[in-house]
Amino acid sequence: MTHHAQPQPPPAQPADLVITGCTVLVHEEAGERHSFTPDAGERLSFTPDAGIVVRGGAIASVTTAEAAAALPAAERIDARGQVALPGLINCHTHAPMVALRGLAEDLPTEEWFNDVVWPVESNLTARDVELGARLACAEMIRAGVTCFADHYFAMDTVADVVAECGMRALLGQAYFSSQGREGREKSLDFALRRRGGANGRITTALAPHAPYTVTDADLAATAELARAHALPVHLHAAENRDQTEHSLARHGATPVEILDRTGVLDTDVLIAHGTGILDRDLPVLARAGGRTAVATAPRGYLKFAWPTTTPIRALRSIGVDVGLATDGAASNNSLDVWEAMALTSLVQKQTEGDPRWLTARQALHHATLQSARAVGLGETAGRIAPGRPADLVLVDLTGPHTQPVHDLAATLVHSARSSDVRTTVVDGRVLMRDRQLLTLDVPSVLRELERRLPTLVERGHGGRVQTYDT
DSSP states (O other), X not given: OOOOOOOOOOOOOOBSEEEEEEEEEEEOOOSOTTOOOTTGGGGEEEEEEEEEEEETTEEEEEEEHHHHHTSOBSSEEEOTTEEEEEOEEEEEEOGGGGGGTTSSOSOOHHHIIIIIIHHHHTTOOHHHHHHHHHHHHHHHHHTTEEEEEEEESSHHHHHHHHHHHTOEEEEEXXXXXXXXXXXXXXXXXXXHHHTTXXXXXXXXXXXXXXXXXXXXXXXXXXXXXXXXXXXXXXXXXXOSHHHHHHHHHHHSSOHHHHHHHTTGGGSOEXXXXXXXXOTTHHHHHHHTTTOEEEEEOHHHHHHTTOSOOOOHHHHHHTTOEEEEXXXXXXXXXXXXXXXXXHHHHHHHHHHHTOTTSSOHHHHHHIIIIIHHHHTTOTTTSSSOOTTSBOOEEEEEOOXXXXXXXXXXXXXXXXXXXXXXXXXXXXXXXXXXXXXXXXXXXXXXXXXXXXXXXXHHTOOTTOOOSOOOOO
16 A cells, blocks of 8 residues: 655745734724724723734734744744834924924024024925934834824935835925915925835825915815825914914914815815814814814924914814824924823813823824824724734833833823834834834934034025915
C-alpha cells in the first residue's frame, strides 16, 4: 500500500509589524455617522494585554498578546505598560508657521496680524515653508499626531515633506480675494494635482482664507468648484465674536450665514474655530445635513483673551462633528494636540458650568474618531480596527505622574503628556520608536532655519500679505 503525504498548508507570511502586551482603546460606537449621542465617548473601552497585527499598512487583527506573539513578524514592539491609541489628528493648523513661534507675543488679534505676522509672511519663500513644515512634522510625530489639516501657502513643498516623512495630511493652498482669480485657481490646481498622493496619505481641500478676506463671489465660485470636483473646503469662519458682530454690522449676516448663502455649506466644509458661532447659526448648520465640521483650538483663544470658545455642546446637539486642533505655532506656540485634548475638556466644563461635560472619554472621542470625521477620514482613520490604516501611537503610562491608574481615560487626558508617546506609526510604518524620530533630521533643519531667520522676520519693508480688518 502506498501512503501519500497529506498536503501541508503554506507557512504563514510574516506580519509587517506585531505589537504585543499593550492595552488598546476600542470604539464601540454604533448608529448613523452624524447622529448625536451624548454618551458617545462613554462607549469607549480598553482591552488589556492585547496584540495588534499589521500587514500591508493596515491593521490585520486586534487579538491577544499571546496570539500575536506566536506570529512571525518582520518587526516587533513589546508594548507592556503602554496604551495603543488611534493617532491624534490636528484638524486645523498652519504647520510652517512654527518658524514664527514666539515672534508675536501678548498682542490683540488685529495687532498680531497687521503689525507682525502678515508683514513677516510677505517674506516667505518656498524653502522657508519647507523647513517650517519639517520642524512641524517632527514636533507632531513626537506628540502622537499622525495626521494634520494644513491651510497655508506654497503647499507643494508641504506635500513633499508629508510624502517623505510618512505622515497623513489634508492640505489646502490658502488664498485671499486680493490675489484676484489667480489665487482661487492655484488653490484648485494644487488640490487636483496632489490629492491621493503619498500612496493615498495626502488628501486635499480648497482653502479660501475666510469670509472677511474672500468675497461672496469667490466663496460661491469655490463652492461650485468643490461640488464639481468632489473636494472639501477648509476655511476660517466666525473665528471670534468680534468677527461675527462686524459681519452683522457690515453685511447683515453672520459669517455662517454668508457661508450658507454662497453655497459653501452645501459642500463638505471644515470650519476653523467657530468661537463666534451664535444661536441663530445653529439651525443653518443643522440644515447643512452633517456636511459641516468645526475644528477647535482652545489654547489660542485663551491667549488672545477671546470671550467665548467653540460651542461644542450645541454643535454636537445638531450633529456637527468637532475635531481638535492647535492652529499655527505663531499664535499657539505649540502643535501639541494632547494639550488641546485636555484644554478642550477643561474649558468646556467652565464654559458650560457643568463638571459632567466634557468628560475624559468624550475628550478622547473628539481627539480620535470625531477628528477623523472632521478631516474627511471617518471611514478609515480614528479607530484601531481591522481593515483600517495602521495609524496608531503607543503611550507609556509607567511614569510617576501617571500612576496609579484608577480611571484610564482620565489618566490619558489629564495626567499623561505628549512626551509620554513612545512610538508613532502611520500606514504601518514606524515614524518614531522609543522617542527616536526615524524619518526626519531635525538638527539639519534647525541649522538652516537659524541662518534664514533674520531675513524671514524683517518687517522694515512695510508690506504685508493682507490686512486684518473684519
